[in-house]
Amino acid sequence: MMDVNVYRLPMAGPSDVSELAKLIENNEINPNDICAIIAQTEGDGYARGYCAQSFELMLSEKTGLSRLEISEKIPMLMIGLTGGLMSPHYTVFTRKNIDGSASSEKRLSLGIKVTRVLLPEEYGTKTQVHLVAQAVRDAMTEAGIEKIEDVHCVEVKCPNLTFDRLNDAISRGKKCVSTNFAEAGSKSKGAAALGVALALGEIKDSDVTDEAICSDFSLFSNVASTSAGNEQVACKVILMGNSNQSVSQYIIGSGVMKDTLDLEGAFTAFRKAGLVFDQSIPQSQRNKIATVFINAGADAKGTIRGRRTTMKSDYLSSYQGIFAKAVINAIVGALIGDTMILASAGYEHQGPLGANLVAVIAKATS
Amino acid sequence: MMDVNVYRLPMAGPSDVSELAKLIENNEINPNDICAIIAQTEGDGYARGYCAQSFELMLSEKTGLSRLEISEKIPMLMIGLTGGLMSPHYTVFTRKNIDGSASSEKRLSLGIKVTRVLLPEEYGTKTQVHLVAQAVRDAMTEAGIEKIEDVHCVEVKCPNLTFDRLNDAISRGKKCVSTNFAEAGSKSKGAAALGVALALGEIKDSDVTDEAICSDFSLFSNVASTSAGNEQVACKVILMGNSNQSVSQYIIGSGVMKDTLDLEGAFTAFRKAGLVFDQSIPQSQRNKIATVFINAGADAKGTIRGRRTTMKSDYLSSYQGIFAKAVINAIVGALIGDTMILASAGYEHQGPLGANLVAVIAKATS
Amino acid sequence: MMDVNVYRLPMAGPSDVSELAKLIENNEINPNDICAIIAQTEGDGYARGYCAQSFELMLSEKTGLSRLEISEKIPMLMIGLTGGLMSPHYTVFTRKNIDGSASSEKRLSLGIKVTRVLLPEEYGTKTQVHLVAQAVRDAMTEAGIEKIEDVHCVEVKCPNLTFDRLNDAISRGKKCVSTNFAEAGSKSKGAAALGVALALGEIKDSDVTDEAICSDFSLFSNVASTSAGNEQVACKVILMGNSNQSVSQYIIGSGVMKDTLDLEGAFTAFRKAGLVFDQSIPQSQRNKIATVFINAGADAKGTIRGRRTTMKSDYLSSYQGIFAKAVINAIVGALIGDTMILASAGYEHQGPLGANLVAVIAKATS
Amino acid sequence: MMDVNVYRLPMAGPSDVSELAKLIENNEINPNDICAIIAQTEGDGYARGYCAQSFELMLSEKTGLSRLEISEKIPMLMIGLTGGLMSPHYTVFTRKNIDGSASSEKRLSLGIKVTRVLLPEEYGTKTQVHLVAQAVRDAMTEAGIEKIEDVHCVEVKCPNLTFDRLNDAISRGKKCVSTNFAEAGSKSKGAAALGVALALGEIKDSDVTDEAICSDFSLFSNVASTSAGNEQVACKVILMGNSNQSVSQYIIGSGVMKDTLDLEGAFTAFRKAGLVFDQSIPQSQRNKIATVFINAGADAKGTIRGRRTTMKSDYLSSYQGIFAKAVINAIVGALIGDTMILASAGYEHQGPLGANLVAVIAKATS
DSSP states (O other): OEEEEEEEEEOSSTTOOHHHHHHHHTTSSOGGGEEEEEEEEOSSTHHHHHHHHHHHHHHHHHHOOOHHHHHHHSOEEEEEOOOTTOOOEEEEEEEEEOOOOOOSSOEEEEEEEEOOOOOGGGTTSHHHHHHHHHHHHHHHHHHTOOSGGGEEEEEEEEEOOOHHHHHHHHHTTOOOSOSSHHHHHHHHHHHHHHHHHHHTTSSOGGGOOTTTTTTOTTOOBSSEEEEEETTOSSOEEEEEEEETTBOOSEEEEEEEESSTTOHHHHHHHHHHTTOOOSSSOOHHHHTTEEEEEEEEOGGGOSEETTEEOSTTTSTTGGGHHHHHHHHHHHHHHHHHTOOOSEEEEOOTTBSSTTOEEEEEEEEOOO | OEEEEEEEEEOSSTTOOHHHHHHHHTTSSOGGGEEEEEEEEOSSTHHHHHHHHHHHHHHHHHHOOOHHHHHHHSOEEEEEOOOTTOOOEEEEEEEEEOOOOOOSSOEEEEEEEEOOOOOGGGTTSHHHHHHHHHHHHHHHHHHTOOSGGGEEEEEEEEEOOOHHHHHHHHHTTOOOSOSSHHHHHHHHHHHHHHHHHHHTTSSOGGGOOTTTTTTOTTOOBSSEEEEEETTOSSOEEEEEEEETTBOOSEEEEEEEESSTTOHHHHHHHHHHTTOOOSSSOOHHHHTTEEEEEEEEOGGGOSEETTEEOSTTTSTTGGGHHHHHHHHHHHHHHHHHTOOOSEEEEOOTTBSSTTOEEEEEEEEOOO | OEEEEEEEEEOSSTTOOHHHHHHHHTTSSOGGGEEEEEEEEOSSTHHHHHHHHHHHHHHHHHHOOOHHHHHHHSOEEEEEOOOTTOOOEEEEEEEEEOOOOOOSSOEEEEEEEEOOOOOGGGTTSHHHHHHHHHHHHHHHHHHTOOSGGGEEEEEEEEEOOOHHHHHHHHHTTOOOSOSSHHHHHHHHHHHHHHHHHHHTTSSOGGGOOTTTTTTOTTOOBSSEEEEEETTOSSOEEEEEEEETTBOOSEEEEEEEESSTTOHHHHHHHHHHTTOOOSSSOOHHHHTTEEEEEEEEOGGGOSEETTEEOSTTTSTTGGGHHHHHHHHHHHHHHHHHTOOOSEEEEOOTTBSSTTOEEEEEEEEOOO | OEEEEEEEEEOSSTTOOHHHHHHHHTTSSOGGGEEEEEEEEOSSTHHHHHHHHHHHHHHHHHHOOOHHHHHHHSOEEEEEOOOTTOOOEEEEEEEEEOOOOOOSSOEEEEEEEEOOOOOGGGTTSHHHHHHHHHHHHHHHHHHTOOSGGGEEEEEEEEEOOOHHHHHHHHHTTOOOSOSSHHHHHHHHHHHHHHHHHHHTTSSOGGGOOTTTTTTOTTOOBSSEEEEEETTOSSOEEEEEEEETTBOOSEEEEEEEESSTTOHHHHHHHHHHTTOOOSSSOOHHHHTTEEEEEEEEOGGGOSEETTEEOSTTTSTTGGGHHHHHHHHHHHHHHHHHTOOOSEEEEOOTTBSSTTOEEEEEEEEOOO
């Protein structure tokens, strides 16, 4: 049996890992049990690396492992760039095996896998789709999850194309999916999302072609949230669901907001995580929430319910992903009175175009 | 007796005034009845002037008046800079005198006044406070509003300090409130808001000192929304409330969201405008909404309910006003399924720090 | 015979056309002689339209022509987005036929042509290349220029793909070169530049394929500067060169800075325009300069002489075109003590990658 | 006697300290001799901390000292935010005492001092001026520099006001120079610059008042370059000049560009550093350049030689410091064919308004 715990902690800046350090010093967390960290970091893209370096340093001191060993042992997903009311924070997952028999109720369980290192020319191709799909299947097994509907959130961090990587591919006579880094990164995220969809049966094997990636948006996963970073060389998968192999005090639920104004979609996620409420969530139920992961999709479109937005056209449109995250964070945050919840941007095959995926981890009532 | 109508129209860009032109051509609007236009324009600050020039051109053609005459006859308030799900649009107000006797129910009424031209050294001073206060009082009289609680929204556009204006003041041996244009503009907005507060009895005459402006934030108005523009030389006041001198089919209501997550504050505004609902607004009631004006306050603070945001610290913090507008637009928009509602930023004495003022114009049920 | 004059005038904002109005009122310029205006406008993309509307309004008043007639008679090229030391301004060209015989020295001459309206699916294709090439050939004829080496600057403004245009193409079952507007705009600029190259014999007819556009950067023109705008539906060509059909007091010269630090390339342009100097340009020679047009290429690359820049990678990289213009404006401006010179960004087939084209119009000495 | 060496090294990102690591591994640099590092980092403000942390980690491994010991032993000045052609890099200074007698020619010498920790309410006040002045005097002594004209560059990194620091001051009943962090930071830089000016006799003791800071810009230093960071709590001073106590192979020279187009001012700096040339710097002389430090001043003004710029008015004006650095880096870089030179922004009492200070370190010819 597995016990999984979840700690959502604030940070005062990209290098502030003091709250986790305190919990370790107070013996509330055994650093050897930490199995994943997902952070919402402020600042620009470099702040992700700064944050990871800071975690590695601190955890290296606390465990006696080297920084490299920490880095290999604990997948760290850094979701960078905040805006609006988004509040920088990180979620620490611990996992340990304990004796016991299968619980009657399924509880929060985690599967964590990393694919092999991808070649630059494989980014955004069906090779990446298949590698991620296999990692997702393996993560399900590790998590003790048998039924696909028990998977509620699959966070994937995948590599971005960079100058050096492009040149490496060219020097070997290979062609990457694009020489435009933004487009290549988008396809990398798209391929990762399709990998999740394939593993979970949301698309068929025959749907997976190089051409379909970031082109046929009728293909998607309803539980995938993918992001890309220059610092990644492989795809890191953190799969979350409910399993009767887990005795965690937490359960996870998810829902799809079919557009950014679809409050009912968000409510579904909170209800699936066990919260009980009518049209608004009372404080007593809010208190049960451990953390919320959202994948924002507003930047997929220049309209919302027939109204034109300036998301894709105005002089700040290069920051459209930040705005997409800021507005969904605000809307869902307003439902629970708390904006220290994670928002990741990425419309590529992560739900239907314009949708927002919401996953909620809450304390089980029983 | 007065009849007031309200038309909220989309725009495809800062110069797109075609929807209003169509209504005039179809005889749905008599251009001579137009008394004010409030626009939410995309693009940067210059787009405000572009939009105004486009309205002047079109209305000049439709009325036979010169562009200057149009400009002097019809106050145009352009609220620039959009983000997130904000949808560029404008609201046209018409007003005409008709025969009849006082209605039993108070209905939407408008008062529109422009102060004298201010000297640059008067921007952001108590002189500006008093000029705006007098304009507000005159606007109330014009609107046929006697009771202060019947005033629900006072939009004020006031002048910004510019290089030329600063140099003009210096050349006359005068000192402006700041040589920093952002700070001077902030004080201009603050003085305008205090002018509204003074006229409406929300602050006392003895509260009004030069020192208090943008310093003592315990002083504020709950119905003022002020913005500043380089193109302004005086303060334009558009006051909205309910009066029994009006036979309009619309009524207006307002509420204060004490912070950006305070949904109850927003619900209050919708209820005061006559909407009937429990914890969420059904489509039948949404259909009655003519327009919504919000004054955003999230950029006043770097925290929300104890959570730290990056609003005032990150590399995009110079656009904090846009983010503040984007998040409140999204939150209130989600309550009614429509983000084509106006959001103006400006925390200076416009409600308590961090508050958001919401004014709703809706069709009366009777 | 043709007489051509050049007036470089400052503007206080995108709508400030007062300096030209004054010259017309003082009878220094006959508004009917104005044949083209090239402006460097501040603000965002909408400011280009605002500026054009302002010119149309003023020139309509001065000439009695309608705004539409002005718009069709006088091509206006608005180069938007300024940064650094760039100084907003515009250059007015007048042209009139006069009696006389061919001058011994070739002088500044203009050819101005507009292609037919392009269909959205033609943007960025070889169809556009051929349309622009024909317009360039016609413009040479109009300018009385026979030899290709007498052409020194060809400014082309071409259309951008927009939502509406893309949807129009899709509705007719057509495919555009990209659904990504930035990429489509880049290809539109690239096709226009190749059109110039084709007309001037810098590339061969067989080089022109759809695949080569924005892909084979060994193809380019050394005198083309192209930009794109949402407001354009056809390609406007303003060709400048020297002709013995002209009695203008000005001559034009051009040069290629092979990278942004190549001062010798800039010096070549000034020398070809008749300036005489050794290693720096003395004030007496600077006084002869009428205007300078630069096409910036620094945003084509992430390196300069082996040094890595952050042009294409940093959080402001979406503004790389503005930075490319700012730095070349500063460097060339420092050579002549004046930064009120035009810089346009666009690396697509406009010189070799990373090159900057410089065209100088100066008073002839004789 | 002192020997001083200078190593200018490129970086591939804010955490890339590999070039220095290689020189240490190759025994070209003894890490114990490193006395200061000045870096030009890309990314946002957090990248400065990331870079510093990366140096501390690597030097800790190489020396066996703790990260804290490294941090206290080696002042690291991180100048963040790059644009245009600026190339991220760092300059490492080593210093060691050697036997020998005073050289006939004065050579590069360094003095490095850190003031005591300042209280937040002291930032931007004359207390800061005096503390910095004393540190500068002490640094001169340490550097073995007697004559003021032998000081050519004084880099100072000083603290910024932050939320926590402001609240700390308020909690102790103290008032900071501003509650606006940008303004407070500006005054901190201004006070530091006046401290340099005071120590070097460029201003009189009676000139130093709280009111004069960032107000009386007739007071300034011609060799100070100051910047501020949230990560600083004291003022770090790195003073560079020439001394006959040094046997370094380098000498330093400086000059003032009275505005950003003043090439003669830049040439003066190169000549004072021993380069010999007429109107342009030949490759043989360029080869002698070790590094260049520039303090940019273009953001002090909205005009240059009578031409209006959009530096302080456009929608990107919040990045005016980056543009100021980008243009001066480009202009000076073009003179030497290399843009991997440091540019720091800060007009506050660092030269006359609009001036740019240039310091050049070059190999001595003898």
